[in-house]
Amino acid sequence: MKIPSAIILLLFVILGLLFLLRVLLFKTGLIYITKKGWRSLQDCVHVYQFFKVPEFDESMQENHLYRQVSIYLSSLASIEDSDFTNLFTGKKTHDIVLHLDPNQVIDDYFLGARVSWINEVKNDTNCCRTFVLKIRRADKRRILRPYLQHIHITSDELEQKKKDVKLHINIDTHEHNRMWRSVTFKHPSTFDTIAMEYDLKNKLRSDLESFLKAEQYYHRLGRAWKRSYLLYGPSGTGKSSFVAAMANFLGYDVYDIDLSRVLDDSDLKTLLLQTTSKSVILIEDLDRFLMDKSTRVSLSGVLNFMDGVLNACCADERIMVYTMNGKDHVDPAILRPGRIDVHIHFPLCDFSSFKTLANNYLGVKDHKLFPQVEEFFQTGASLSPAEIGELMIANRNSPGRALRSVITALQTDGDGRGSLNIRKQWNDNSSRKSTGDSGEHSGIFSKEGVNAMKDIRKLYGLLRLKSTKKSESFDRTPDRKDGQSIGGESAQEHESW
Template identity: 70%
Template sequence: MNVVDDQKGRWRSVPFTHPSTFETTAMESELKIKVKSDLESFLRAKQYYHKLGRVWKRSYLLYGPSGTGKSSFVAAVANFLSYDVYDIDLTKVSDDSDLKFLLLQTTAKSVVVFEDLDRYLSEKSTALSSSGILNFMDGILSSSCGEGRVMVYTMNEKDHVHPAILRPGRIDVHIHFPLCDFTAFKTLANSYLGLKDHKLFPQVEEIFQNGSSLSPAEIGELMIANRGSPSRALKSVINALQTEGDGNGGRCGRKAVEESGEPSGVFCTEGANAVKEFKKLYGLFRVKSNRKSPSFNLNNDLKSGL
């Protein structure tokens, strides 16, 4: 794994030993299959991309509350592809030239990660220009940094991000990471406690069905703390769901899904056919006309080219 060295503004290599895999990721099975299929299709598509005159790269947006597994998912992708990882913290990038220098040093067949992009944009930083933001996503700069790369952008939420940032070509695949549901809970119970079933599972399922939820990270920590006794671990999860996951503080999983207008684990790809398929599968794809003004203002001279 490669991270930016604050002192030198250069990449510093550290061992990448994250054990996350798609099998251990708390995600719906169907969504895992779609993601792996998409990655495998991308790996085989170099000549196809060249025939189209496009750069051979794939970009993913991972969005959802903190603790829902976005970072673990990135590690799973890197392990699945046997790719290196480059983690870029935009708050530590001094200007457009600095970002260009960092990107040009990344290698082909790597995962390049930009975490918390929405937070960076909302802070209205002047370090990077709007053209700098767009160019690292899909401009000439992006095409000069080696092929076969997977670009990953993470956000807590995307509603207030300018549509130009999210359009197809800059973001190919959108994946929603919701709070935990019962399916994700069972994955966690199997991974953390070795449980495929338990007499307390029906009670846990009922609580989830009533709308309570926590993040996978919160549930995972409870299981780790009580790993010596699976029954005690499940009881601690039940107690936490009943007391902390009742919707206070925005933790109600069902409410969060309804407000976002998207089902758990949305996998949205670019293109008209993908949108049509998405509508057929979920019937929930829509553009909100009351979108609030984005916090990140693109320069007027760029808008015609968006």
Template identity: 70%
Template sequence: MVLDEIEQRRREVKLYMNTQSDDQRNGRWRSFPFTHPSTLDTIAMDLDLKNKVKSDLESFLKSKQYYHRLGRVWKRSYLLYGPSGTGKSSFVAAMANFLSYDVYDIDLWRVSDDSDLKMLLLQTKNKSVIVIEDLDRFMVEKSTALSFSGVLNFMDGIVNTCCGDERVMVFTMNSKDQIDPAILRPGRIDVHIYFPLCDFNSFKSLANSYLGLRDHKLFPQVEEVFQGGAKLSAAEIGEIMIANRTSPSRALKSVITAALQTNGESSVAGKYGRGSWESSSPWASAEDSGESSGCKESLVPVKEIRKLYGLLKLKSSNKIGPSDHESQLILR
């Protein structure tokens, strides 16, 4: 069993971060204990998609001889893309914990040029997850001498054949719409995983993890606001639940209020919907706790809350000038 093999080789996982190229007193990599608690079980993700990820990682672990027979480097590359706060970084940590691999987090802004990036890769070890976050932002804003071809060669160039085996490379982006297709082609990226904003299923997973709730009388209202187009990230919902963890009802009401404020705003979630997987490979109820007793709560229908919220917005907009109103639209 692959899972048994993973358990047998459990070891202290480390996080490596690259230093500036002119700061090499102790080498380019600084290591720290990797203690991130995220696991694939705690990630709020569509269950089928999560199972695909697990299956893909397990297949990779068993494929050393297969890769070598093909004359290919034993590595696997993933693109995680989606809006900020949707769990991409936590997912990287969960992958590393699942594999028991060290994590090499490469900050491209600290890379001086193409040769420097190659040397960083050569100094990494086997059984590692090599991560580059926000690659799309770097390609737009980059201020170093690192070239586009340097990034491509890092992803699948000859240096990859010289730096060892059993590596997982992970790249994160907010969007891949403006990325050169050369970066995304098979061989450089094996699997594309989209991380959407939350839907009701994701919300229920978060409510179970953060509040211990499998069901609640407010769940139908929460479901309605998500069906109505609510656009909240897992990070936003998580913060609300942490702040209101002693009062599940208050936490759910706060989620409903925050969700109603996002209804009608445009989002990439409308394009992609639930989390998705694209592979270029052939592998393919609990009672409220901690609340004070008092008068019985009445459950107001969401449509009434939405109507009230709309009236408040209209009243508010009548009190501000055109320039202020335009600013609000831009900020949204």
């Protein structure tokens, strides 16, 4: 049969027009308007159901599903099709992470069904952020549960892959009820870099390891799976560095609570509620805070924070750490046995810690000057690890010079608590006069500096009696050692290491 040429011509014209229409739709962006129109048409013939995932629950505790949805949505390819998307740098500087802008919609497809998510943010500050899931009623029964399960698994996998330890800092302006601001925690401190008595360090490491495995144990006892530590000792002895080492060792986030930014006792409770499990909750300089009479958080607020009902019922698996310079002026209620599980004293540097520092800072395991340094430590002279570290960093290119400067500091300081800073200030003020003495280029080590430091020390009475220091140097006297070792906290009230 012969096809009339007019029909062939018509077919060509139609194909040509369709092609032109396609080009027009795609090149001009009219395709998006068409898709939107088609979507509105579909919406008219389907019945939808909405599910809200708010950021916080009614007791202001973080809703973990919200975070999971947020991670999941950021991983969807369709996020790029959203009208507004926020771009952030990721873990590595060349990574770009996309986040949905407020009130934007994103589509997802699961088991052949299309669902939409709306990132709902109301403008009023009291309102939380919410993700709203829009799902066809006809699909709901079939896909809702497996879909949520899928989000849960995918976000967990994504989080595991990009797991960075985070440092959370409390803020006093509460945006969307959010009380914490977070940054990636990149503190390089580890147990290897901390100079500390070998046995004590091992004991602490295995204490943390046994804590990690003790979920059943704690729950069998009817206790919250948490452990608390008090780190106390003079300034610059490594308390904060030790907390960082703990967080790195455990892979836990750190919540660093600045009590001076807390508005009142109930604010402190809400802060605790907004922490997650697998975290180190840190309060630094608690002694100083408690001595400050102008604070807005009461002693009972702090006590409740430490071991109140709230503490036991919110997120599990956490480490509470309090640091202090000394326990002498602290209310006995804080230190009462059983409140903080382990008390650890951070002493000034002894010879063994000095060797760890020399190894870490100078790469020196042994040196002909070591016996001389040891002698000074034996006579009771000491500096804090921070002070020794500072001397070593300043002379890191010459271990001999570094060790000589430590010897000079030990020799001239006796008990050198705090004097290094004063020397430093003095040297800054004296326009860094150069000495040429034994090739030491840092102003800190100048003869003038040392003499002036001696005068200042006399003037301010900084030289302390060695005997006082000795009695403080390593508190291994158990306050109430009722028999058990680590993990047996039910029988003992606290351990003092």
